[in-house]
Amino acid sequence: MRREYINYMPKIPINISFVSVNYYPIHWHDSIEIMFVLKGAIDVAIETQTYHVKENEIEIINCDEAHTLKNGAKDNKILIFYIDPDFFERYYDDIRNVFFYTNSSEQGAHEMEKYYILKKYLSKLLYEFVEQQEGYEDSIQNILVELLYHLINNFHQLIYEEESLKEDEVQFERYDRIVKYVYNNYMNKISLQDIAKKEYLSSNYLSSKIKDAMGYNFNDFLNLTRVEESIKLLLDTDKTISEISDEMGFSHVRYFNKHFKRYYKCTPMQFRKKYKADGGKYEGLKKVKELDIKEAADAVSPYLEDYDRYKFKDKIIKVDFDMSSECGKLEKKFLEVIDIGNAKELLNEENKNILRCISDNIEFNYGIIHGLFTEDMNVFQSKNNGFISWTRVRQVLQFLFEINLKPIILLDKSFESFKEPLNILREFMLYFNETFEKSDFIKLRFKLDDGLSQCLKDGIAEITDEFFDESPLVDYNFDLNICENKIYDTCYMIPYIIQNSINNPENNLCFKAFDGLNDTMKNDNDVHVGDSGLISLDKIKKPSYYAYNFLSLLGSEIIAKGEGYIITKNGEDIQILLYSYKEDIDRLTTFEEIQKERGIKNTAERKYSINIFNLLGDYRIIKYELNEKNGSFYNHWLSMGKPERLTDEERELIKKASVPKISFGFAKKSTVLNIISKIEGYGGTLIILKNVRKHLN
Numbered sequence: 001m002r003r004e005y006i007n008y009m010p011k012i013p014i015n016i017s018f019v020s021v022n023y024y025p026i027h028w029h030d031s032i033e034i035m036f037v038l039k040g041a042i043d044v045a046i047e048t049q050t051y052h053v054k055e056n057e058i059e060i061i062n063c064d065e066a067h068t069l070k071n072g073a074k075d076n077k078i079l080i081f082y083i084d085p086d087f088f089e090r091y092y093d094d095i096r097n098v099f100f101y102t103n104s105s106e107q108g109a110h111e112m113e114k115y116y117i118l119k120k121y122l123s124k125l126l127y128e129f130v131e132q133q134e135g136y137e138d139s140i141q142n143i144l145v146e147l148l149y150h151l152i153n154n155f156h157q158l159i160y161e162e163e164s165l166k167e168d169e170v171q172f173e174r175y176d177r178i179v180k181y182v183y184n185n186y187m188n189k190i191s192l193q194d195i196a197k198k199e200y201l202s203s204n205y206l207s208s209k210i211k212d213a214m215g216y217n218f219n220d221f222l223n224l225t226r227v228e229e230s231i232k233l234l235l236d237t238d239k240t241i242s243e244i245s246d247e248m249g250f251s252h253v254r255y256f257n258k259h260f261k262r263y264y265k266c267t268p269m270q271f272r273k274k275y276k277a278d279g280g281k282y283e284g285l286k287k288v289k290e291l292d293i294k295e296a297a298d299a300v301s302p303y304l305e306d307y308d309r310y311k312f313k314d315k316i317i318k319v320d321f322d323m324s325s326e327c328g329k330l331e332k333k334f335l336e337v338i339d340i341g342n343a344k345e346l347l348n349e350e351n352k353n354i355l356r357c358i359s360d361n362i363e364f365n366y367g368i369i370h371g372l373f374t375e376d377m378n379v380f381q382s383k384n385n386g387f388i389s390w391t392r393v394r395q396v397l398q399f400l401f402e403i404n405l406k407p408i409i410l411l412d413k414s415f416e417s418f419k420e421p422l423n424i425l426r427e428f429m430l431y432f433n434e435t436f437e438k439s440d441f442i443k444l445r446f447k448l449d450d451g452l453s454q455c456l457k458d459g460i461a462e463i464t465d466e467f468f469d470e471s472p473l474v475d476y477n478f479d480l481n482i483c484e485n486k487i488y489d490t491c492y493m494i495p496y497i498i499q500n501s502i503n504n505p506e507n508n509l510c511f512k513a514f515d516g517l518n519d520t521m522k523n524d525n526d527v528h529v530g531d532s533g534l535i536s537l538d539k540i541k542k543p544s545y546y547a548y549n550f551l552s553l554l555g556s557e558i559i560a561k562g563e564g565y566i567i568t569k570n571g572e573d574i575q576i577l578l579y580s581y582k583e584d585i586d587r588l589t590t591f592e593e594i595q596k597e598r599g600i601k602n603t604a605e606r607k608y609s610i611n612i613f614n615l616l617g618d619y620r621i622i623k624y625e626l627n628e629k630n631g632s633f634y635n636h637w638l639s640m641g642k643p644e645r646l647t648d649e650e651r652e653l654i655k656k657a658s659v660p661k662i663s664f665g666f667a668k669k670s671t672v673l674n675i676i677s678k679i680e681g682y683g684g685t686l687i688i689l690k691n692v693r694k695h696l697n
Contacts, residue, residue, distance in 0.1 A: 006082045008082070014129065016080065017082075017290065020291060021070075023070055023286070028067065029063075032085055035058065035081075036080075038296060040076030045069075052104065054073075058119070060102055062099045079300075091145055099157040120303045123303035123304050127304055128309070157214075181198075186249055224259075224263065227264075228263075233248075241253060241269055322613045323612065326557050327561060328557075332552075334497075336365050338534075341369075342369075343376075343377050352399055355403065361552070362549055372393055373421075377393050378391065390428070393428075409447070410449065411447070412449035426463055447476060461473060477508050489536070491683050493544040493547055494544075495580040495684065512532050514534075528642070534548065538646055541633065541659070546626045553575060573688070573689060574688070575689075578679055578684065579685075580606070581606065608675075608678065611674050612673045613671065614671070615669050620689070621675075622690070623677070630683075631659050632683075636654050
């Protein structure tokens, strides 16, 4: 029997083999076969065409296509995927009559992005097939669905022949209908006129368009289909040539002979004599060696670096703690300061509302403010009497006091550029010492830029000492000239910020409140600009915002701490913060490095089993999750196709979607409470347990 039957694994519509092929005689099967050459080469004869498939290239063999495999190079290694078309049929009708083609003739074709993506899908399927981790059946099915539509959109026969059809849905559907009609009716008497009538087109017009779309005129395509289908009857039945000719739809056996010879260079009878073999002889012709499939899994690992299930070996990180445990106090130095940008931006009500939201939800202690002494703030000396209007400055400072954010006023080169900067500073002190309550005035702080002259620094110190009992000059070692880095918009910021805040406070992170643009940036859109703000240009909360939000909700006492987690408490309430972890997660990598690594290198899924002993009562549980799949503004933008700008409607939708996934639970008082949670890729999860009795009182 030349028709072979593929055995699929239980519950999954796929089988995979890793083989070295010397020769595999003509055969076919009701399965979509995808060959991925990992080493060497192979010659694949598919019906009337032969393709030389080289190392790192792919060939697709469609359902019931007769094909032969021959060694194209010594010691080849071929990964073969068999996919059940019944599974694809659930998502796309008549899949058996959809044909996928790859380009094995054009030099460098397989280096195109669509082939790289195809290899990634195949590598994920192989990984799940070999490792069989928890949930692998669902993962395989999900990958297969994505693979199906990638094939349809990039490797469909019609797109292969006529690339323009990819952008013309109406024409694509028309010729897809015609192809399927031929495959389903080739055994009958059909004509171009019949099809033209169905499509409401003239025969002449349709004839020319069919050749453009299919590479053949209608009659050639019909006769080729009949010839290719006749192979199965020639090799797998004892029917006469005349019977096969009739069954294939030829009006006379001489036409069958004519068209068969055109494609196979021999008559149907000669073909049968050459290739027909009984079961025993047929099996003896096969020269195929099975290889260790785990070797193939290692070979495709470069395509798996951004797969969030890759390298996860079902390892569970177990954390046990008692409610009475205490490792020390949590110093929230990470909430010490935020860079709130240029003072003039806080004359805008929308910006004020956003900063109020940041202050309410994160509660930073100080805000570094730039450009307070500038003409934008009406700070300049009148030519007549030296009068300075402090109205705008007062509005900004009063607002900061209202939201409990103490100002750190940056004095930089723009301040030094005034003709008499020290006189301006003295006027500022005199005015605000009288205008503000003393309790507010003494909260003012000043940071001197390193570029100021020593003479000016000494003068500033002398003036401030006149008005403050303790020096208001601060010496925070923050880098306020942060370089553009697209990584700031991504979920990488969540573990980066948490790890540094908890374990490396000396790193002195200082993020901006808002993204901004300047003429040194190489931005090509208004959404993903690479600035270090917690809020994007479109006023959307970024992953970095939620990293600080999660940190701010931690308690004051540390119960347990380790790689990728910290557990705290406030009285009887418990806070569990989990985050992605790898060795260098505290290093600010670049967006380009992440892209070069093709994703989340060495950041596998982390599964936690947390046992809490001696709970003090019943607890409500609130779980917040933010990662690349849930709530990330950057990933939502990617999913939209990376538009240069957002419409008002899109902006509002992304705002609503860029929030953590929230779930709830309840735990009765017990000797031990177990919580299972996992982190996939880059992200963080905050679990808060609130004592019911305490919050009811």
